[in-house]
Amino acid sequence: xxxxxxxxxGIDVSEVGFGAWVIGTDWWGDRDxxxxxxMVEYALDAGINYFDTxxxxxxxxxEELLGEVLDERGDEMVVATKVGYDFYNNxxxxxxxxxxxxxxxxxxxxxxxxxxxxxxxHVEYLQLHNPDVAEMNTExxxxxxxxxxxxxxxxxGVALGPxxxxxxxxxxxxxxxxxxxxxxxxxxxxxxxxxxVETVDREGANTxxxxxxxxxxxxxxxxxxxxxxxxxxxxxAHRPDAWFEKVDTLRFLERDGExxxxxxxxxxxxxxxxxxxxxxxxxxxxxxxxxxxxxxTPALSDEERTKVEELYANDFGIDRFDGMEKEEYRTSVDGDxxxxxxxxxxx
Numbered sequence: 001x002x003x004x005x006x007x008x009x010g011i012d013v014s015e016v017g018f019g020a021w022v023i024g025t026d027w028w029g030d031r032d033x034x035x036x037x038x039m040v041e042y043a044l045d046a047g048i049n050y051f052d053t054x055x056x057x058x059x060x061x062x063e064e065l066l067g068e069v070l071d072e073r074g075d076e077m078v079v080a081t082k083v084g085y086d087f088y089n090n091x092x093x094x095x096x097x098x099x100x101x102x103x104x105x106x107x108x109x110x111x112x113x114x115x116x117x118x119x120x121x122h123v124e125y126l127q128l129h130n131p132d133v134a135e136m137n138t139e140x141x142x143x144x145x146x147x148x149x150x151x152x153x154x155x156x157g158v159a160l161g162p163x164x165x166x167x168x169x170x171x172x173x174x175x176x177x178x179x180x181x182x183x184x185x186x187x188x189x190x191x192x193x194x195x196x197v198e199t200v201d202r203e204g205a206n207t208x209x210x211x212x213x214x215x216x217x218x219x220x221x222x223x224x225x226x227x228x229x230x231x232x233x234x235x236x237a238h239r240p241d242a243w244f245e246k247v248d249t250l251r252f253l254e255r256d257g258e259x260x261x262x263x264x265x266x267x268x269x270x271x272x273x274x275x276x277x278x279x280x281x282x283x284x285x286x287x288x289x290x291x292x293x294x295x296x297t298p299a300l301s302d303e304e305r306t307k308v309e310e311l312y313a314n315d316f317g318i319d320r321f322d323g324m325e326k327e328e329y330r331t332s333v334d335g336d337x338x339x340x341x342x343x344x345x346x347x
Contacts, residue, residue, distance in 0.1 A: 001047030002295050004276040006078075007179025008206040009155035011124050013078050015270055015295045017050035017279040018043045019212055023065050024058030033065060040069045042285050044076055046292040050277050052182070052210075054082035054129055054159070055114045056098065063117035071119050079118065080125035082159050083110040084135075097162070102128075102135035104143040111152065126153035127182065130160060132332040133168050141176065155179035157210075160192075163330040167195055167337035174199050174207045180276065185211030186220060187250060187268055188243055190312045191326075195341050200274040208276035214265045215280055219243055220250075221262035221291075223283070246316035253304060259297035266294040271305050 003012040023036035040051070053062045063081060070077055086101035101107075115121055126147060128136065136158075144156045157180030158173045160166040170181045174196070185193030196209055215221040253264035262280075269278045280291050300308075311317075331338055338344040 001049075001292065003049070004208070006125065006155050006276050007157075007177075007208050009125075009179045011078055011154055013050035013277045014048045015277055016048055016266060016292050017052055017210070017277040018048050019279040019281055020051055020053035020062050020066050021057050022281055022283065024060075024062030036065060037068060039282060039285065039288070040066065041073075043282065043288050043292070044069070044073055046288050048288075048292055049076060050078045050080070050279070052080045052125075052159075052212075052279050054085075054127075055110055055117075056082070056085040056087050056129065059087045060113070060117050063114055067117055067119040074120070078124045079120075080127060080157075081114050081118070081123055082127040082129035083107055083114060084129035084131055097130075100130065100135065102131060102137075102140055104139045107140065107143060108147075111147065115152070122151060123153050125155045125157060125180065127157045127159045127180070130162070130166070131158060131169060133172050134332070136169070136172060136176075157181060159183075163328070166330055166332065167192065167341055167343075168331070168333045170196050171199050171337070174203055174205045177205060178207055180208045180210050182210040182212060182279075184213045185209075185269065186214045186216045187265055187308055187312070188216045188219065188246055189213075190309065191329075191341070191343050193269070193272075194309070195343075197272050197274055207274070209272070209274045210277050210279065211269050211275060212279045213281065214269055214278050215262060216243070216265075217281070219247055220265040221260075221280075221287075222247065242318055242320065245318060246311075249311055249316045250308065252307070253300070255298055259294070260290060262290055263294040263297045264300070266291060267297060267300050268305065268308055270295060271300045 002015045004015060006013050051066060053066050055063060070079060084100050084102060085098045087098050090099050111126065147153050148156060157178050158169060159182040160169055161184050170183060173181050181196055183192050193211055200207055254261055266278050269275050282288050326343055329338055329343065335344055
């Protein structure tokens with residue numbers, strides 16, 4: 001496993017990270033908690049040191065479970081968590097988005113509660129969870145500085161989504177020299193990823209990019225096919241059918257068995273220097289075996305990366321609506337960020 005620095009924090013994270021949204025929740029299929037803990041241990045043994053959770057995952061349960069491993073093997077782990085959703089005072093309604101709370105006093109209290117669940121007084125990486133630009137105000141920025149000065153967190157970042165978009169927020173974080181920006185990015189969903197790569201380059205920033213869902217919820221690792229039956233609460237059920245045709249156009253990346261499609265999906269993201277770590281959704285030990293070894297497979301050539309970008313620009317040759325409505329990308333600035341990036345038409 002190779003490592004890259006997170007921003008300019010001095011923290012080295014594994015190029016493949018572990019998204020702890022799969023433990024303590026049932027959004028990616030039911031999972032026994034003992035199996036989830038075994039997965040975390042297995043990932044550590046495979047060389048993964050970066051573990052990303054949030055206070056809202058399972059309403060704290062993901063942090064509690066990760067804390068059990070942290071208690072035993074904390075010296076091997078870089079732990080990231082997130083705050084910003086108020087699940088303490090609001091019930092969860094299915095997959096609906098909870099109300100956010102960005103009062104600085106609330107955020108400080110939320111951080112302390114996260115630390116209690118993790119069983120520590122410090123996390124390496126603290127992220128704001130889906131903030132709007134207006135919510136990252138002077139008061140909140142001052143709080144983040146205080147938490148670093150108090151050694152509560154070494155690095156600060158934002159995690160954006162769940163709908164891809166929110167370009168204004170990522171750009172703001174990069175301009176403010178946050179250590180990291182997390183977002184959904186993969187070969188089938190390139191807009192946000194490539195925009196942030198360009199912003200980092202333009203600003204000459206040290207901000208690291210941390211794309212998640214590199215396999216587009218099971219399509220690019222082919223765990224989800226048109227014949228796959230998924231439960232109503234399984235997050236992977238929400239992908240357009242037409243996208244399965246796009247996967248076939250990417251077969252050239254498999255390189256005659258030298259790397260799988262799932263490994264190529266990770267290598268495509270790692271081909272960008274501003275990416276520090278990629279966090280796939282591990283659901284089994286076999287996933288860990290395959291994807292943790294992705295950095296050991298042949299790196300994508302410039303020609304391969306360019307071809308992937310050209311395929312996306314031409315919608316992979318699909319000549320009908322594929323279910324992705326770019327007008328539905330989330331924006332907190334009336335679409336000005338999307339229009340400026342060329343994702344939406346100026347008119």
